[in-house]
Amino acid sequence: MSNGNFYIETYGCQMNEHDSEKMAAALKRMGLTPVPTPEAADVVLINTCSIREKAEHKVYSALGKLKPLKKKNPLMITVVAGCVAQQRRADLLKKVGHLDAVVGAHQISELPSIIRRVRKTKERIDATQFTSRVESLHLNAPGLGPSRVWSYVTVMQGCSNFCAYCVVPFTRGPEQSRPSEEVIRDVRGLVNKGRREVTLLGQNVNAYGRDLGNGTNFPRLLQELDRIEGLARIRFTTSHPKDFGTDLARAMADLPSLCEHIHLPLQSGSDRVLKAMGRGYTLAEYTAKVEMLRQMIPKVAITADMIVGFPGESDEDFEQTLSALERIRYDQIFSFKFSPRAGTRAQNLPDQIPDEIKAARLKQVHAIQDRITLDYHRASEGVIEETLIEGIKEGSGQPYGRTRTNKIVNLDGSNCAAPGELIPVKITKGLKHSLVGERV
Numbered sequence: 221m222s223n224g225n226f227y228i229e230t231y232g233c234q235m236n237e238h239d240s241e242k243m244a245a246a247l248k249r250m251g252l253t254p255v256p257t258p259e260a261a262d263v264v265l266i267n268t269c270s271i272r273e274k275a276e277h278k279v280y281s282a283l284g285k286l287k288p289l290k291k292k293n294p295l296m297i298t299v300v301a302g303c304v305a306q307q308r309r310a311d312l313l314k315k316v317g318h319l320d321a322v323v324g325a326h327q328i329s330e331l332p333s334i335i336r337r338v339r340k341t342k343e344r345i346d347a348t349q350f351t352s353r354v355e356s357l358h359l360n361a362p363g364l365g366p367s368r369v370w371s372y373v374t375v376m377q378g379c380s381n382f383c384a385y386c387v388v389p390f391t392r393g394p395e396q397s398r399p400s401e402e403v404i405r406d407v408r409g410l411v412n413k414g415r416r417e418v419t420l421l422g423q424n425v426n427a428y429g430r431d432l433g434n435g436t437n438f439p440r441l442l443q444e445l446d447r448i449e450g451l452a453r454i455r456f457t458t459s460h461p462k463d464f465g466t467d468l469a470r471a472m473a474d475l476p477s478l479c480e481h482i483h484l485p486l487q488s489g490s491d492r493v494l495k496a497m498g499r500g501y502t503l504a505e506y507t508a509k510v511e512m513l514r515q516m517i518p519k520v521a522i523t524a525d526m527i528v529g530f531p532g533e534s535d536e537d538f539e540q541t542l543s544a545l546e547r548i549r550y551d552q553i554f555s556f557k558f559s560p561r562a563g564t565r566a567q568n569l570p571d572q573i574p575d576e577i578k579a580a581r582l583k584q585v586h587a588i589q590d591r592i593t594l595d596y597h598r599a600s601e602g603v604i605e606e607t608l609i610e611g612i613k614e615g616s617g618q619p620y621g622r623t624r625t626n627k628i629v630n631l632d633g634s635n636c637a638a639p640g641e642l643i644p645v646k647i648t649k650g651l652k653h654s655l656v657g658e659r660v
Contacts, residue, residue: 229267239328250332279300299335301324306391320345323347325393326351369416370610372421373403374420376422403420407448453624454478460485461501464509481521490503493530555585605624608640609640618631
């Protein structure tokens, strides 16, 4: 017998997406059924991100839309989870009268008991305390994950770097690693359920194991996972440049299942700005690691994050960023205007950059990177790429998948491959955001 329906809306990064998967699994275990719209739900959960101001505004907008639904159905339970819940818990409960609970990143496993408590007592709950244990549910629960081909697996949570612009240490707490045997067990369980690929998640995977005190580190974990029979591919994100070393590069070069792709955020091409950000490396140190990667793994694809308009960023600083883009030539970047976040050091720095200048600089960054990405994609034409088929497009029946370097491939023709197949594909056309290919 169903205990009602639930709807989850998610904003943010892969960690947030995976947290929503864990929340959905927990709600299913207590007898709730997922529905595609909040109008049909008895429990509505908004899982939030506070990395940028725009994402935070979306949360308040979504809560505004829930007010008439709550008025129509007073028994509806509304929950805000994730980073905005952690950071704005008092404001949310004070300003949003129709909100029943705020749930932080460390309290996901308590979600069922929180919902039962709200149903029974009608009280409004603040569950945003940090815990000393790593938040984890069994990640290999039936039906968990974005597809039956690949899944996320959390290896650690939190960050201890305190970069000047970033709220993650405040919203997710310090770095905490999951025991390696727990990660290995979860990955084995996912492979037994048909997953061919896993993406390992952590705010800084290079710090994995430091807090465990048993000699475990990230390359050793990757070696153990590589031994799992039936696991075709391993990816990971994110890797902090200051902690990236030869041991991880060697693992990427030597382990057959480890994909030739790394996300290595630069953030700025100016040493002065990098120092103000508290990143812990110079451009020269960063580019030396990129060169090492490309020497050890010639086909490696490197992606990055870039922030423009950090307080005090001069025209010269910005030109150094553009120069770095041209020199490093990333396969893809994720670029953003600086957004001051409450509680961070950068919020109150002098020389804040006007928004129109930030917008103009971001446009220049996009133009350069779009050209470079298209160059890479066109250079792939005629090349045969191992492609893991992830799904079939509705209507056209066209299969799609990803290369080992994390590029999207749409196959010519319909029903020429099935999800889960690992096949050779000849690239016939390189487009701005994807590749087109035919099965060999």
